Amino acid sequence: MLKDTGPVFSRRSVVAAGAMTAAAAMTSSQARAQNREPEPHAAHEEGPKVSQMKVRLTVNGSPYELNLDTRTSLLDALREHLHLTGTKKGCDHGQCGACTVIVDGVRINSCLTLAVMHEGDRITTIEGLGTPARMHPMQAAFVKHDGYQCGYCTPGQICSAVAVLDEIKAGVPSHVTADLTAMPELSVDEVRERMSGNICRCGAYSNIVEAIAEVAGRPT
Amino acid sequence: MTPFTYERAGSPAEAAATAARTPGAKFIAGGTNLLDLMKLQIETPSHLIDVNGLSLDTIASTQDGGLRIGALVSNTNLAADARVRRDYPLLSRALLAGASGQLRNKATTAGNLLQRTRCPYFYDTAQPCNKRHPGSGCSAIGGVTRQLGVIGTSEACIATHPSDMAVALSALDATVETVKADGATRRIPMADFHRLPGDTPHIETALEEGELITAVVLPKPVGGRHIYRKVRDRASYAFALVSVGAIIQPDGTGRVALGGVAHKPWRLRAAEAELPRGAHAVVERLLADARPTRDNAFKITLVERTLKAVLHEARG
Numbered sequence: 001m002l003k004d005t006g007p008v009f010s011r012r013s014v015v016a017a018g019a020m021t022a023a024a025a026m027t028s029s030q031a032r033a034q035n036r037e038p039e040p041h042a043a044h045e046e047g048p049k050v051s052q053m054k055v056r057l058t059v060n061g062s063p064y065e066l067n068l069d070t071r072t073s074l075l076d077a078l079r080e081h082l083h084l085t086g087t088k089k090g091c092d093h094g095q096c097g098a099c100t101v102i103v104d105g106v107r108i109n110s111c112l113t114l115a116v117m118h119e120g121d122r123i124t125t126i127e128g129l130g131t132p133a134r135m136h137p138m139q140a141a142f143v144k145h146d147g148y149q150c151g152y153c154t155p156g157q158i159c160s161a162v163a164v165l166d167e168i169k170a171g172v173p174s175h176v177t178a179d180l181t182a183m184p185e186l187s188v189d190e191v192r193e194r195m196s197g198n199i200c201r202c203g204a205y206s207n208i209v210e211a212i213a214e215v216a217g218r219p220t
Numbered sequence: 221m222t223p224f225t226y227e228r229a230g231s232p233a234e235a236a237a238t239a240a241r242t243p244g245a246k247f248i249a250g251g252t253n254l255l256d257l258m259k260l261q262i263e264t265p266s267h268l269i270d271v272n273g274l275s276l277d278t279i280a281s282t283q284d285g286g287l288r289i290g291a292l293v294s295n296t297n298l299a300a301d302a303r304v305r306r307d308y309p310l311l312s313r314a315l316l317a318g319a320s321g322q323l324r325n326k327a328t329t330a331g332n333l334l335q336r337t338r339c340p341y342f343y344d345t346a347q348p349c350n351k352r353h354p355g356s357g358c359s360a361i362g363g364v365t366r367q368l369g370v371i372g373t374s375e376a377c378i379a380t381h382p383s384d385m386a387v388a389l390s391a392l393d394a395t396v397e398t399v400k401a402d403g404a405t406r407r408i409p410m411a412d413f414h415r416l417p418g419d420t421p422h423i424e425t426a427l428e429e430g431e432l433i434t435a436v437v438l439p440k441p442v443g444g445r446h447i448y449r450k451v452r453d454r455a456s457y458a459f460a461l462v463s464v465g466a467i468i469q470p471d472g473t474g475r476v477a478l479g480g481v482a483h484k485p486w487r488l489r490a491a492e493a494e495l496p497r498g499a500h501a502v503v504e505r506l507l508a509d510a511r512p513t514r515d516n517a518f519k520i521t522l523v524e525r526t527l528k529a530v531l532h533e534a535r536g
Contacts, residue, residue: 071224092259106296107325114248163321197322197323
């Protein structure tokens with residue numbers, strides 16, 4: 001296995017470059033969506049004023065109280081207010097899965113939910129799964145199997161993968177489950193189908209599947 | 221997103237009353253479609269009523285042997301419910317064919333029904349669309365129509381309803397239960413829930429101002445083989461080109477509903493009477509009034525071939 005901190009730190013510049021590429025490729029509407037500040041002229045227009053609200057969240061075991069514009073997505077609350085930038089903004093429309101986090105044990109797209117809708121919820125992000133020194137088994141497996149290239153989708157892939165194994169364990173069926181009344185198998189087909197909400201534009205899919213399969217095969 | 225105020229609903233009736241008397245109010249549950257559209261300013265509610273706390277997230281048996289599915293049951297939990305998997309596998313299969321794992325975890329039963337009937341031109345705010353701006357015209361007609369509707373369309377709109385779940389609920393003769401702004405409740409059969417576009421494509425359901433879905437009721441199980449077959453451009457996480465939801469009995473009779481062809485799940489009882497004669501006879505009847513475009517005429521053939529495969533599987 002690779003050294004604990006080595007690959008993570010050596011990847012940081014690559015990750016930053018990947019983020020810049022993604023930003024350059026954004027459409028103007030996505031770029032607008034990324035701008036969490038109100039439009040500069042909004043205050044002068046007629047219509048509803050910006051509404052603020054308090055919300056309490058537990059993120060990676062720590063309680064937080066935030067006063068947020070009601071429009072703030074859970075993703076923006078994590079990144080821009082709590083500065084937990086491990087969770088990534090890709091499409092901002094639920095299509096790419098880069099923003100996947102685990103809320104009360106269930107994986108969701110943090111871009112398609114409002115922070116104020118999560119009063120009292122327990123949220124786990126990539127930072128809460130493990131640290132460079134003490135990686136979660138799924139993080140270690142992604143490193144070992146090279147389950148990324150630019151790394152931008154990786155936090156979402158890993159959060160999703162951790163939840164996928166829990167879903168299979170809980171008996172949640174999928175589109176490729178042959179027998180709906182039996183426990184789903186831990187097969188490669190099952191993993192591929194269940195991970196279809198996480199896009200990897202570098203195409204590291206085969207390595208991602210290998211990483212997940214290795215963790216799935218480990219006795220827990 | 222345009223600014224909005226936000227409140228958490230106290231009860232279904234209260235939520236309905238608030239929604240009806242507050243201009244620009246909308247309910248939010250999973251939010252997976254609504255927030256997507258709000259970010260593009262296609263939806264611009266000035267007030268959101270969060271209904272997630274309303275305890276409508278359980279599945280209960282009904283007195284006549286069916287199931288009452290709470291409006292807030294997630295798509296994942298509905299598909300995974302042991303009773304649904306055993307007695308209504310068509311519903312599980314349809315749900316699992318839709319969206320992604322993350323979206324199914326958040327999307328609710330009622331929200332799935334209320335996702336907008338939409339097409340790429342609906343999303344393109346630079347182009348006219350009678351759904352976004354009634355009377356502005358339809359950019360899809362004469363545009364790229366491969367994905368779009370072939371039957372029940374109008375001069376105003378040719379969008380398709382994207383829900384897989386709704387196709388199954390249509391075949392299962394489900395009923396939508398609601399509470400209205402005055403506190404009265406009513407039951408709407410699936411067949412009447414979604415509307416055809418006509419000249420008011422922006423009105424997509426039978427719901428009145430403020431009316432809130434509280435549950436979807438399934439009648440007692442009818443047995444038979446339950447098959448949901450979805451044909452799409454990639455193997456997962458894509459809308460249907462066409463989909464066939466079918467319940468086929470051992471004697472060859474049954475029910476068939478289609479997705480991907482119309483503004484609502486497409487079902488015709490007269491066509492189901494043709495089931496013992498095979499897929500061609502059914503589709504001839506079911507899509508007799510189809511008016512496809514040059515780009516989506518293939519859907520007629522695709523429906524017939526898909527139904528043929530479904531009937532073959534049902535016999536096997």
